[in-house]
Amino acid sequence: MNAPAPSLNLLDRPASSWRAALDDFGYEPYRGDQVAEWVFQRGVFDFERMTNLPADMRTGLASQAAVAPPEVAQRFVSSDRSRRYLLRTGGGELVEAVYMPTGERATLCISSQVGCRFACTFCQTGTMKLQRSLSAGEIVGQVLSLLSDAELPPKRTNVVFMGQGEPLDNLPGVIGAVEALQDPAGPGWSWRRITVSTVGLVPALAELGRLGERRPRIAVSLNASTDAVRSELMPINRKYPIADLVAALRDIPWRRRERVTFEYVLLRGVNDSPDDAKRLGKLLRGLPAKVNLIPWNPIETMPFARPDQDAIDRFRREALGSGLDVLVRYSRGADIGAACGQLQAAHDPSVSPTTVSAD
Numbered sequence: 227m228n229a230p231a232p233s234l235n236l237l238d239r240p241a242s243s244w245r246a247a248l249d250d251f252g253y254e255p256y257r258g259d260q261v262a263e264w265v266f267q268r269g270v271f272d273f274e275r276m277t278n279l280p281a282d283m284r285t286g287l288a289s290q291a292a293v294a295p296p297e298v299a300q301r302f303v304s305s306d307r308s309r310r311y312l313l314r315t316g317g318g319e320l321v322e323a324v325y326m327p328t329g330e331r332a333t334l335c336i337s338s339q340v341g342c343r344f345a346c347t348f349c350q351t352g353t354m355k356l357q358r359s360l361s362a363g364e365i366v367g368q369v370l371s372l373l374s375d376a377e378l379p380p381k382r383t384n385v386v387f388m389g390q391g392e393p394l395d396n397l398p399g400v401i402g403a404v405e406a407l408q409d410p411a412g413p414g415w416s417w418r419r420i421t422v423s424t425v426g427l428v429p430a431l432a433e434l435g436r437l438g439e440r441r442p443r444i445a446v447s448l449n450a451s452t453d454a455v456r457s458e459l460m461p462i463n464r465k466y467p468i469a470d471l472v473a474a475l476r477d478i479p480w481r482r483r484e485r486v487t488f489e490y491v492l493l494r495g496v497n498d499s500p501d502d503a504k505r506l507g508k509l510l511r512g513l514p515a516k517v518n519l520i521p522w523n524p525i526e527t528m529p530f531a532r533p534d535q536d537a538i539d540r541f542r543r544e545a546l547g548s549g550l551d552v553l554v555r556y557s558r559g560a561d562i563g564a565a566c567g568q569l570q571a572a573h574d575p576s577v578s579p580t581t582v583s584a585d
């Protein structure tokens with residue numbers, strides 16, 4: 227008979243607490259630091275391969291705990307070198323994450339939930355129901371899985387919570403992951419390298435604000451300049467309308483030179499008029515804001531269209547003219563379904579590990 231699966235995924239806790247965890251199991255505390263070094267410096271997750279641990283400790287530990295990042299079920303490689311991953315959690319569900327290299331750096335786009343319950347009408351993930359929230363360990367595990375699958379380890383990594391799910395609908399998992407990524411005994415990343423993107427859950431935003439120096443960067447998916455349009459696109463706006471959202475953001479103690487990012491998906495004839503751009507400028511006046519315009523990535527079944535290039539340029543000029551710091555962001559990985567809003571993990575639990583290349 228197989229031994230029962232260990233119940234403790236060490237990744238659910240920040241690495242500096244692994245000393246205490248190993249102490250509880252009867253090992254010397256410094257062993258916790260050794261395990262953390264294997265995991266975060268060398269990308270080794272299997273105790274059996276941690277050669278500076280005594281042999282009996284390796285087998286003993288494996289029956290008590292695990293370092294269990296999600297498995298790569300499938301990898302899609304884009305012609306622009308970004309990679310979309312289908313990852314299988316310990317519970318068997320599939321989630322998606324995207325690896326986007328730029329020179330020696332990489333940005334990882336990771337998921338906070340399996341599915342999503344906010345049903346934004348232009349978003350592919352919004353057509354799924356929420357299955358469940360991911361644990362801190364499952365979120366940190368996505369980072370580890372992608373980095374250990376990279377051809378060349380990047381010199382610097384940023385992570386954005388812009389995959390599946392609404393991060394602020396999973397505060398315990400997301401805050402746990404953010405703390406684990408910042409832990410000096412683990413990855414030791416600064417808050418600057420971590421961005422949490424939200425539909426704008428007002429009470430949870432206030433809670434993020436209370437994290438103080440540990441708070442990650444914040445991005446808000448605004449996507450409209452009036453409540454009427456925003457409520458059509460993002461049903462959550464009926465509960466937390468634009469004025470409440472902006473007020474909550476004004477209350478956050480922004481750090482020196484820090485800015486909040488507003489994402490604005492451009493939809494032809496819906497939210498892309500010059501008047502929208504002007505109203506956007508007014509709405510955000512006085513906030514330390516920058517705006518990312520994302521031309522909508524088409525999803526066949528949806529009644530939307532991406533504006534033509536002239537309309538995109540006109541919107542950008544108008545927004546600049548109204549005092550906004552604005553950039554147009556063209557999504558990467560569109561050829562492999564990795565672009566913003568396209569993520570929807572296949573539900574087929576039998577997918578086997580394969581690589582599909584787009585070129």
Ligand code: SAH
Pocket residue numbers: 348349350387388389390391392393423424425445446447449489490491520521522523524525566567568
């Ligand atoms: N729930 C969070 C995290 C998801 S981030 C949030 O909404 O912020 C996903 C980003 O992609 C959001 O800014 C969303 O507005 C955008 N998006 C969704 N569908 C898109 C699509 N089809 N094309 C372009 N951007 C899209």
